[in-house]
Amino acid sequence: MKGTVFAVALNHRSQIDAWQQAFRQAPYNAPPKTAVWFIKPRNTVIRGGEAIPYPEGETVLSGATVALIVGKTASKVSVAEAPEYIAGYALANEVSLPEESFYRPAIKAKCRDGFCPLGEIAAVNNIDNLTIITDINGHEADRWSTADLQRNAAELLSALSEFATLQPGDAILLGTPQSRVALKPGDRVRVLADGFPPLENRVVDAREIAEVRTVAPPPHPHGTLFALGLNYADHASELDFKPPEEPLIFIKAANSFTGDKQTSVRPDNVDYMHYEAELVVVIGKTAHKVSREAAMEYVAGYTICNDYAIRDYLENYYRPNLRVKSRDTLTPIAPWIVDKSAIPDPHNLTLRTWVNGELRQQGTTADLIFDIPFLIAYLSDFMTLQPGDMIATGTPKGLSDVVPGDEVVVEVEGVGRLVNRIISQQTYEETLK
Numbered sequence: 001m002k003g004t005v006f007a008v009a010l011n012h013r014s015q016i017d018a019w020q021q022a023f024r025q026a027p028y029n030a031p032p033k034t035a036v037w038f039i040k041p042r043n044t045v046i047r048g049g050e051a052i053p054y055p056e057g058e059t060v061l062s063g064a065t066v067a068l069i070v071g072k073t074a075s076k077v078s079v080a081e082a083p084e085y086i087a088g089y090a091l092a093n094e095v096s097l098p099e100e101s102f103y104r105p106a107i108k109a110k111c112r113d114g115f116c117p118l119g120e121i122a123a124v125n126n127i128d129n130l131t132i133i134t135d136i137n138g139h140e141a142d143r144w145s146t147a148d149l150q151r152n153a154a155e156l157l158s159a160l161s162e163f164a165t166l167q168p169g170d171a172i173l174l175g176t177p178q179s180r181v182a183l184k185p186g187d188r189v190r191v192l193a194d195g196f197p198p199l200e201n202r203v204v205d206a207r208e209i210a211e212v213r214t215v216a217p218p219p220h221p222h223g224t225l226f227a228l229g230l231n232y233a234d235h236a237s238e239l240d241f242k243p244p245e246e247p248l249i250f251i252k253a254a255n256s257f258t259g260d261k262q263t264s265v266r267p268d269n270v271d272y273m274h275y276e277a278e279l280v281v282v283i284g285k286t287a288h289k290v291s292r293e294a295a296m297e298y299v300a301g302y303t304i305c306n307d308y309a310i311r312d313y314l315e316n317y318y319r320p321n322l323r324v325k326s327r328d329t330l331t332p333i334a335p336w337i338v339d340k341s342a343i344p345d346p347h348n349l350t351l352r353t354w355v356n357g358e359l360r361q362q363g364t365t366a367d368l369i370f371d372i373p374f375l376i377a378y379l380s381d382f383m384t385l386q387p388g389d390m391i392a393t394g395t396p397k398g399l400s401d402v403v404p405g406d407e408v409v410v411e412v413e414g415v416g417r418l419v420n421r422i423i424s425q426q427t428y429e430e431t432l433k
């Protein structure tokens, strides 16, 4: 799989029904208004025939589904036009730990190594009434129909392409029902549907796989950018939050990346778009279950990003959601990496943001709640980090609104300055013509 694997939660009627009561109460307070997107990063994707690692002591649930595979670049595509942008479909398994909450991105439940088997693309044109079967060890364990999805394939592609430009090879997993089949080590799990080659994977104790995996997996065109939310206490209090007790981690999708001296788009009719200066750690070698003491050996160096957000789009589902943070152009990131030898103490760097020359944000990485060794140990405990993966470590206090025409400069001491200009939706669309 070359592209980004997007997935959607709460897209099956049975899930909405089961969570309806909870969604009227805190922290949700209202049912989701838009699709609840998440990302299955590259470490999760495996092929048919490969093993699903079973983490010791966890409950692992199969999530038989279908993946829509994007065939051509798709931006702001209508539902009626969507079929033209679909290359085909493949069976998939959105493996997960149990979902206990939809408030924060479910990285720990859904982004584990091998938790996204993806099958071969099949020449099936319409999957709006497709029965998907989960077969465990030769016995049918579950079946469900895509007719019970809240949004069908065309509606999902249209909704996602409204804020994210999709590229050929990107995939969208269409959702799973509330009830899932529990797996155990030794199981042979097959996802079956008419017209598709079966997707078969064995479930194997993760400790056995770790011992067997002696060669690095093949390189990937782009690394995953993990981002910390509320990792500075002053910023958490600025947003009226208590500092988190466990890292709050979300993923910035590749479609949102842009470079230095580029532009970022403020959508029409929004009230609050803000910048976030962040120190980004770049991983240099494969990291799996790394201790805090050894963690810095896995760092190649540092770069800088501006983690823009459109707060108007914030809903209390997988917050901050992809519409807020993963829109096209919302992640300016420096093209350079400063070698770690040049930054003797990454926990004592000043961060600053200027808007039109006025200093608006200032903080220091000395105030990180979860420091770099902690974050590498934390993430690598339940997933494998690969060279090129990045961790944006969060932003300090000092947010403010930015509007078209503003020049925004973010700086991390010793790492550099990233310059960016805000443009309107209209200007952006004109540049694309």
Ligand SMILES: O=C(O)C/C=C\CC(=O)C(=O)O
Residues within 6 Å of the ligand: 227, 228, 229, 230, 231, 232, 235, 239, 276, 307, 319, 320, 393, 394, 395
């Ligand atoms: O959910 C929220 O309001 C805040 C989440 C993330 C903010 C962020 O990107 C940061 O603190 O940095």
Ligand SMILES: [Mg+2]
Residues within 6 Å of the ligand: 227, 228, 229, 276, 278, 307, 394, 395
């Ligand atoms: Mg941020």
